[in-house]
Amino acid sequence: MVRLGFDWIDVLLSDNNFSLNERVRPAYLAAQSVLHKAHRERIAICEQQIHNVASEEEYSEAHSGLMDEEFRWGEQSQALSAMALTLTASANKSFLDQMKRLFTQSHPPDPKYPGPSQLQRQVSEYKARFGVDLEKITAFETIREVELARHCCVHDEGRLSKDYCEQTKQRLVGTHGYIDITPESLATLLSEIGQFSRGLAVEMKIVRDMHGNSKKVD
Numbered sequence: 001m002v003r004l005g006f007d008w009i010d011v012l013l014s015d016n017n018f019s020l021n022e023r024v025r026p027a028y029l030a031a032q033s034v035l036h037k038a039h040r041e042r043i044a045i046c047e048q049q050i051h052n053v054a055s056e057e058e059y060s061e062a063h064s065g066l067m068d069e070e071f072r073w074g075e076q077s078q079a080l081s082a083m084a085l086t087l088t089a090s091a092n093k094s095f096l097d098q099m100k101r102l103f104t105q106s107h108p109p110d111p112k113y114p115g116p117s118q119l120q121r122q123v124s125e126y127k128a129r130f131g132v133d134l135e136k137i138t139a140f141e142t143i144r145e146v147e148l149a150r151h152c153c154v155h156d157e158g159r160l161s162k163d164y165c166e167q168t169k170q171r172l173v174g175t176h177g178y179i180d181i182t183p184e185s186l187a188t189l190l191s192e193i194g195q196f197s198r199g200l201a202v203e204m205k206i207v208r209d210m211h212g213n214s215k216k217v218d
Contacts, residue, residue, distance in 0.1 A: 081181040082153035139196040
């Protein structure tokens with residue numbers, strides 16, 4: 001796994017950091033910026049219409065337009081959260097999968113590992129194959145919260161699932177009580193995921209070194 005001066009564990013770590021910070025984050029920020037700008041402009045128009053009303057009927061119509069825009073922004077915010085969490089969860093899974101593939105020859109996988117979700121099966125596999133407990137690596141709880149929050153967004157329009165409530169600190173719950181991502185919360189998530197990725201890289205280098213030493217002994 002070290003070829004031509006490259007440590008492939010470090011290469012994966014660098015690629016994962018690029019994926020999170022140069023793809024996921026910019027994609028979310030670009031979409032959020034466009035939609036939020038359009039929302040502010042529409043709100044300003046609605047508020048001006050309310051200010052200029054000359055009758056109760058006009059007020060009711062203008063106020064209804066404002067409420068419609070707020071509802072539409074809520075829907076768009078939910079879609080943005082689903083997008084950001086899906087992209088992040090996909091990057092997390094890809095990193096874990098690629099790391100395992102580096103060890104296919106030295107630590108061949110079994111056909112199946114137990115767990116009710118893909119993340120829990122990853123936990124089982126890393127523990128069985130490498131003796132690495134993902135749940136003990138710094139910021140694993142962030143990996144789990146992203147996965148469970150993504151599930152809430154994709155499968156139930158952001159409503160909190162029992163698993164999300166019981167297995168996380170519920171840091172991604174917005175003021176409306178649903179899953180909600182903001183530019184600030186996404187930056188925090190990506191920073192913490194970076195911590196986890198670096199921690200896993202350290203653990204897997206230990207696995208690699210131990211395997212190399214055992215071969216020398218043999």
